Amino acid sequence: MIYEKIKHLCKERKISIYRVEKDLDLSNCSICKWKTSKPTVDKLQKVANYFDVPIEYFLEEDKEVK
Template identity: 30%
Template sequence: MLYERLQELIKKSNKSMNQIERELGYPRNTISSYKRQNPSTKRLDELAEYFNVSVDYLLGRTENRKEDLTDEENDLVRAFRIEAEDMTEEEQAQFNKSLKDMMKIAKDLLNDDSNWKK
């Protein structure tokens, strides 16, 4: 899916793959190598930024080209994905539940003024 999305975006940009690789400072044939292998997280971020789309769009996880997230939210999403990438589905479900529980606790702490008085 990634390579197909990149081909679509390259075509719409009216640039060649080689031209885009030069602009991004990538070695020749880097993008075409994504037919067979996945890029690093850094490269995914660079490509998403270059084409002004989300990483999820590049990977085919969504049809929405751009997420309306803040930089901090994007950092959290990246951290979540890195931590969860080698987990089984069951482990991911447990991980997600524990994160949701932790967010509730954090919000309760935030709303308790006694935690913020000096």
């Protein structure tokens, strides 16, 4: 879910996940690994600051009914 939200923000802002990783000095494909694992709070906070969203944005469940 965290990865999908980051992917969505990247698409909206027309930047790549690779660019985010580079700008935040994260290792290559570290965000991609968040599909199956959870990031540390400090890394997730960096991403939240980068996109100017609260960290809770990545942690809350989608309320949309499917």
